[in-house]
Amino acid sequence: MIIIFENILDVFFPRNLKCIYCNKDIDENNKYSLCDECKTKISFIDGNVCKYCGRFIKDGNICLECEKNRYYFQSGISILEYNDISKKLILALKYNKKTYIAYYFAKMIYDKMVLNELTDFDIITYVPSSKKKRRKRGYNPSEIIAKYVSKFSNIPYEKLLIKEKDTVELKSLNRMQRKLTVKDSFKIKDTDSNIRKCLIIDDVFTTGSTINECSRVLYEEYACDITIATVYVGDIDK
Ligand SMILES: [Zn+2]
Ligand SMILES: [Zn+2]
Numbered sequence: 001m002i003i004i005f006e007n008i009l010d011v012f013f014p015r016n017l018k019c020i021y022c023n024k025d026i027d028e029n030n031k032y033s034l035c036d037e038c039k040t041k042i043s044f045i046d047g048n049v050c051k052y053c054g055r056f057i058k059d060g061n062i063c064l065e066c067e068k069n070r071y072y073f074q075s076g077i078s079i080l081e082y083n084d085i086s087k088k089l090i091l092a093l094k095y096n097k098k099t100y101i102a103y104y105f106a107k108m109i110y111d112k113m114v115l116n117e118l119t120d121f122d123i124i125t126y127v128p129s130s131k132k133k134r135r136k137r138g139y140n141p142s143e144i145i146a147k148y149v150s151k152f153s154n155i156p157y158e159k160l161l162i163k164e165k166d167t168v169e170l171k172s173l174n175r176m177q178r179k180l181t182v183k184d185s186f187k188i189k190d191t192d193s194n195i196r197k198c199l200i201i202d203d204v205f206t207t208g209s210t211i212n213e214c215s216r217v218l219y220e221e222y223a224c225d226i227t228i229a230t231v232y233v234g235d236i237d238k
Helices: 002-012 036-042 084-095 101-115 131-137 141-153 175-182 209-222
Strands: 075-080 123-126 161-163 186-188 197-205 225-233
Touching: 036 084, 075 101, 084 101, 084 197, 084 225, 101 141, 101 197, 101 225, 123 141, 141 197, 161 209, 175 209, 186 209, 197 209, 209 225
Parallel strands: 075 225, 123 197, 197 225
Antiparallel strands: 161 186
């Protein structure tokens, strides 16, 4: 299935020929398909980071946002700083059907997993979208990223959760409203897999309420260790 899917992508979007952001011609061996200029501007998260959301922090190991929360996952990584380029790439993947971007996001996540020695998982899964939303968009960006991370890492990939409630857009809500909105919106999908260590993938981490609700449901079913990986940590100013 994944092979067919990739071949289709290759036909439409030959890899590594153009920068995925500015469309400039680039070298064939370019790892993330970004030209030198965009690679500098995109700003990869580096240095001291929060152990839960993966955002850069000056010191300590938990950011101010995560200090306010109780999580069901033990740790997390994130790849890109929130800026114009990362935001536009995410939006292009989420709303503009530029699904080939997911391949490079997955590559960035996988490289960071290796760097942080975070490769010991039984299973990789993702934050599902509702049936209605998936049908409307035709795909779930997090699902595609998760499939590629599975391919790069050779860790099996499986859908473990179902989104039952079609929740309202969280964008305009504050932390508490987000928490209440996502509460009980996911349920477990039956599986034969033995789940002890699970990696959950999502595109954006904002307050963490959605991925934490997924973690809660998985933890309550399997009492497993959970790590999360997201492409970028968004800003919340509420
Ligand atoms: Zn570029
Ligand atoms: Zn944090």
